[in-house]
Amino acid sequence: MKLPDKEKEFLQWYTAVIAYANIVDNRSPVKGSNVIMPYGYSIWESIERKLDDELKKTGHKNAYFPLFIPEDYLQREAEHFEGFIPEVAWVTHAGNRKLDRKLALRPTSETIMYEMFRLWIRSHGDLPLKINQFCNIIRFDTKETKPLLRDREFLWSEGHTCHATAKEAEEQVRESMRIYETVYKECCMSFLILRRPKYDTFAGAVYSIAYDCPLPDGRTLQIGTTHNLGQGFAKAFDITFQDKDKQNKNVHQTCYGLSTRLVAAIVGMHGDEKGLIIPPFIAPIQIVIVPIYRKEQMEKVIKASEKVKEKLIKAGLRVELDKREGYTPGWKFNEWEVRGVPIRLELGPRDIENKQVVLVRRDTGEKLSVPTNSAAKEAKKILKEIHDYIQKRADKLLEDSISQPKDYDELVEIQKTKRGFSHANWCGDEKCAEKVKDETGADIRGTREDINEKPDGKCIICGDKAKEVVYIAPAY
């Protein structure tokens, strides 16, 4: 099995690798609605678990709201409706009966949640309200679908909060950013935190912050968003509370989302010519044991492997022993490399004699013989080293993806070749954004939210006075 070149033919590489590694089976009969296979799903489960922990630590509570949304709910916040209506799937019939009113399948849950928040919130004592929902989301995007990158059905976590003051909502935006960054770091992701331009803000929000990570083909992928909703939805849905001063006021809201798309980003960011590399702390299998033997040694080697497995599991590691018969060790090595298991443990008769095991790192390929007694301790150390190593490599990918074009010609040149993020001054005019989009396919992704960059000079596109320093990049 040979994978396409990751840099030159990224999408082909991606498509091949998610199939070979059993992440997604894209032979689903419904376009854009994919089958997340057990191995792929277990990566999402690790992410979900980590995210759930962080959300609960910060006082979020999980709940479940209907998949179905009546049309008039979607319409209540006009911008929101405009934004989503082209993608909404409609249920019109049940059995042989036509429904009295058609029902939308949630493209996001603001409208159905906020109708309930209106009923739940009475006084300042009910605030802040911090709700999270893990669920499936339906968006019949007209663009070409790509497994996990752009699906018509995907899984996500959506956080929705209500606050007494604008200040608290603003603080909540920061908290959600810390939560997402914690999850991304667990996945060894490297990304820019960008405030989207006004015209690219989430439908109904005051401002939107997005997490964009670079992929090896020069395109960028949004792996999460946080929105400050202000009071727009609160007014449209009449969500009020009695404040300490006895006045009735509208709440201030935020929302944020993180989806199965993160799995695509992990694949794209860390994979190599051999396949996936799963970040050690979210890896469903952290160590795979491959026993090596001639037929007559089998029983002995398998028995020793079982013992090692038990020891590693007791030490809190996630381990699989590959004792399938009829496959050579080499064949197994390949398979587990494609699937990105961080450490391979090899065990043969001579190792048993020498009371040692061989640990092989998936990222660097380094081999290390260690005493069987200290295998768990060594493995844990190596997992942390792999974590740090692929984080550094991701940071390098991000760094290398950022260019500093000196003028518009150079910007166009870069965006037609290596692409990535071009760091430039912008006048703030949407027309300039359209021009660069038309001529290069790149979008103005926004301004840095984590650091303050002051514009200095002229818009790289039109030459007028610059108002913002932005990152320009093509996106998935």
Add this chain to the structure above:
Amino acid sequence: MKLPDKEKEFLQWYTAVIAYANIVDNRSPVKGSNVIMPYGYSIWESIERKLDDELKKTGHKNAYFPLFIPEDYLQREAEHFEGFIPEVAWVTHAGNRKLDRKLALRPTSETIMYEMFRLWIRSHGDLPLKINQFCNIIRFDTKETKPLLRDREFLWSEGHTCHATAKEAEEQVRESMRIYETVYKECCMSFLILRRPKYDTFAGAVYSIAYDCPLPDGRTLQIGTTHNLGQGFAKAFDITFQDKDKQNKNVHQTCYGLSTRLVAAIVGMHGDEKGLIIPPFIAPIQIVIVPIYRKEQMEKVIKASEKVKEKLIKAGLRVELDKREGYTPGWKFNEWEVRGVPIRLELGPRDIENKQVVLVRRDTGEKLSVPTNSAAKEAKKILKEIHDYIQKRADKLLEDSISQPKDYDELVEIQKTKRGFSHANWCGDEKCAEKVKDETGADIRGTREDINEKPDGKCIICGDKAKEVVYIAPAY
């Protein structure tokens, strides 16, 4: 707040209690598609976590399949299609576009999963395949909806397995039963395990086993099912494998499901005139601390409460400290009783002096003063006692719900008054089942699967020779 009488007006009691206790908010704008509130959802999360652990221990792997199912997939297994078609919701449009072919929303996932299983399974080495999915399910039942008892959208776990032999499939049925029983026991449920009559078997299955629990109003509730699918779907979907003997054979299949309906059963089975009683080991909050003080003592008592809370949490207990101001302790007692928290911990200035806390059991109301130092240990002991106590009470409810009518008149009399399970002989003829259904509203729920009961005498309905000993009861 006074609740309706649980025995006399069960549904009114149920509806009131799930609202007061914040389990479900039934003011959702879409009929039968309810909002599971954070407290109710956290009970489901406990169940899900326990079930997930048991499934993983036994080699099941989670995955995710599309919500959308093409019509021709549903049709491939004819009985299955007949069974579900009246309830299927159809998506016909996306945005303003009419879809080329309408898509069903999964009423269950056999058809979409088995199409993929066909692609995944090649040889005996791929078997057994044991897949689980946690997801939302859509059934537009025409019967009246009732929150969690009968919804048009609900959440569930569906297990689907493939095996090389009929014997292994049969063993899998037993394994799934053990798993479900473990989960039910964690919820202190008492139930009958019944093999449904042939005509009431799951659409496409060889036989169906169901778990039926009694509710206080004499009706019974199915809280889970396990099906032996034989080779029916395998033939319809062409799922074959090469066996050790090099022959191509169809796999043998099983499937099983457990839904949010279990939350309704927990509410109905354990609640009392004060509200819910949540089984201790699945309770989102096991101990609620209510501090008791006059205004000038507040700071001191709250501080001591925080300390106790910390200690209990360190000991692995799930604890909430209710320090809301503006509510009397009595008001708080009521609220936490309605919500069914197993233990209330009261702490006042005198308790602090005496270095003690007061523990109050939700089930029996017993009060116990214990030294603060041993509060965690005592609480754990009491939680186990509550668990055992409500399990015994549930067992008694089941026992009392079973009647032994001596003839048809008595059966009718019982099924028109106290109802519950009537234990009787049956000839096996569906006409007799229809007769008793017409005249009493009760169904033949099936024969015991856990014990062997031999028919002895005549069918209680028609007087012909009996073939089976069955349980007859009205169901939700």
